[in-house]
């Protein structure tokens with residue numbers, strides 16, 4: 001022990017680690033001392049006692065050895081990193097050392113079904129990032145490199161997608177407050193500052209090669225010392241440093257590229273409510289389509305939904321599987337029944353390498369391995385399934401190795417093992433000759449004891465005699481009090497109870513000693529044999545992962561098929577084009593709870609931008625989201641809620657949807673709206689799908705219209721993304737007259753009767769009126785207010801005009817050149833050309849109407865010249881504020 005006594009030793013060890021807390025083994029307990037004790041006691045409601053050490057008194061809180069795991073889990077889940085120091089014997093007593101550090105990303109003891117990724121991120125240049133994502137509970141290890149425009153934002157989106165519980169930023173990023181705060185906003189991950197050296201190109205490459213093999217990097221096309229490898233090396237070194245012992249389960253490095261997946265950023269995932277709903281109420285897409293029967297299947301399905309793919313080959317493969325499964329109802333149900341018996345093999349693989357798998361876990365591994373031939377036979381036995389790529393999925397794991405491992409477990413493991421590992425009963429008879437002999441002797445001794453009672457009864461004629469065992473007295477012969485006087489001399493009294501007396505004999509004591517010795521030997525031998533068996537399984541971690549992955553994939557595919565059949569979803573035609581054709585499409589979540597009115601959509605090269613109008617609550621948002629979700633579902637390999645769909649693969653889905661109450665988070669709604677818009681305008685390409693709902697609503701009407709107007713022009717003229725734009729600004733519908741690929745559609749309502757009947761049907765053309773005031777009337781707003789609103793509306797329309805900037809040489813109105821300006825008069829709803837020489841005088845023609853006042857004119861000029869894409873949202877807000885000032889003056 002060190003000079004400062006036990007607390008001194010504790011504090012010394014604490015200095016060695018940068019963990020927040022230290023649990024130090026002291027005999028049968030893990031103890032926390034001093035500040036740690038108080039903190040842990042408060043967090044976990046433990047009792048604090050006082051420990052005197054070298055003249056001082058310290059708070060102390062402890063947990064029994066066997067109960068550390070749940071406490072550790074609870075502390076880590078509260079965000080603490082906890083070091084664990086174990087005690088071991090030395091020649092002159094004992095010593096202690098830190099054997100592991102439990103952190104959010106390395107908490108193997110989790111019961112949560114969701115994946116728990118540990119992420120490493122490095123920045124090697126302003127626009128180049130490397131990312132690694134490791135899942136210690138399953139051994140998955142993915143890396144990627146992100147570079148080019150918006151690399152930082154895309155790196156953060158990537159993090160959101162994996163939703164890591166812990167992030168290790170590289171040295172460059174640690175000081176980047178903006179990056180760190182965006183990360184904190186987008187994920188709940190703990191940020192850990194792992195040693196900078198681990199991210200260094202040389203060290204990281206070395207660590208990665210050590211882990212995955214020398215040739216792996218080149219065979220996977222990963223650049224040595226490159227960003228992905230640097231992130232990977234840092235993550236590996238961190239896992240090693242925490243002493244978790246799961247490194248052997250990380251057997252496969254999986255690089256992926258930006259082009260493999262369609263972008264579906266954080267905002268879009270939230271807006272489309274893919275895995276969680278915006279309000280927390282209602283169902284997410286995942287909750288709706290999830291029919292998986294295993295937790296690994298559920299995890300994979302969630303991962304797929306968050307990562308739409310761009311590879312036609314992979315998507316068609318999934319589709320083939322889903323088609324086959326959807327056509328074979330009985331086989332599908334049988335398949336799901338078999339899958340339902342499977343355990344989480346990916347997690348079991350990690351627990352075996354970590355050494356925390358007990359006999360029950362190995363039995364579950366054995367039983368899950370035994371499902372592989374059953375699954376294979378089922379698929380082979382059905383022509384339709386056998387001809388599909390499903391047979392490849394089930395053949396992926398090495399069949400011979402699967403059988404070998406299962407047989408080894410079958411031979412070794414007892415069928416009904418106890419929960420403890422050191423008390424015997426784990427290993428099957430016939431597995432080890434020494435053990436068999438011990439067991440035989442043990443059983444003989446027990447038999448002798450069992451027969452002792454009848455033997456003694458016969459010999460001495462006792463009516464009430466019983467042989468039993470307990471913790472304090474060991475084995476004893478218990479005789480009723482009335483007969484206790486008559487026991488032979490060989491009986492030695494050990495205890496007197498109310499109605500009986502307990503005795504022992506030399507022979508019984510000898511047997512007892514033998515039994516204890518045999519029990520101990522048997523327990524030790526069985527434990528050793530069990531550990532050997534577990535190590536054998538650990539060496540086969542990759543095989544368990546392969547089987548686990550195959551089971552998860554079959555489960556996720558069967559889930560798609562089940563949902564498709566139950567909801568009449570259809571297989572979409574996928575192609576590499578810019579087409580998007582949907583016949584009788586529905587919203588996958590809303591259709592579950594509503595009599596849904598299906599709607600069509602057709603986007604082509606000539607018609608790629610739809611302005612969607614219609615009164616409040618008519619169904620604009622639902623329509624647009626349904627389109628985005630159909631594209632997303634198509635690009636994860638699922639069938640879709642439509643009678644027919646032809647989907648040209650998109651490189652990204654971008655959405656800006658209102659109604660998010662971000663005020664609570666301290667950001668203005670308009671600011672959020674503008675930064676999301678800015679992100680879309682920067683990121684979308686002509687192969688993207690853009691959904692805009694009510695852009696501009698967060699600010700004053702005319703500012704809003706101006707921004708919506710300019711956004712439409714920019715998306716149409718510059719980006720050329722497929723776009724759906726819902727707006728209440730009826731004025732915008734005039735753009736369709738002018739921009740060649742913009743068309744109007746509206747959600748029809750029937751207002752011929754007393755009120756408005758929502759028809760939920762999408763029709764061509766703009767809505768024929770603005771319904772705001774009408775809805776106010778329907779809602780019972782008093783008559784004078786409604787009629788005054790009408791008057792004000794008319795006035796406003798008469799007084800304001802907006803200038804439209806055409807789509808280059810291909811505008812719809814013939815004869816106009818790209819330099820001419822067109823003025824849209826909101827009052828008359830008409831377009832007029834305006835003199836725009838050099839853009840200096842875009843005012844209206846002298847046609848007898850009131851000219852614009854100079855302030856408005858100045859604002860409009862500024863607006864028309866504004867390079868929206870190059871402005872940050874803050875600058876944009878500043879400008880809008882400035883204009884408001886001009887107009888207000």
Ligand SMILES: Nc1ncnc2c1ncn2[C@@H]1O[C@H](COP(=O)(O)OP(=O)(O)OP(=O)(O)O)[C@@H](O)[C@H]1O
Pocket residue numbers: 590594595596597598599614615616617618619620621622623760761
């Ligand atoms: N095609 C449909 N069939 C049946 N119900 C629908 C359909 N489309 C929308 N709905 C229902 O109509 C309601 C309003 O839809 P939604 O929110 O999409 O309207 P909105 O026009 O975007 O409204 P607002 O302009 O106020 O945001 C929702 O409750 C939705 O479930």
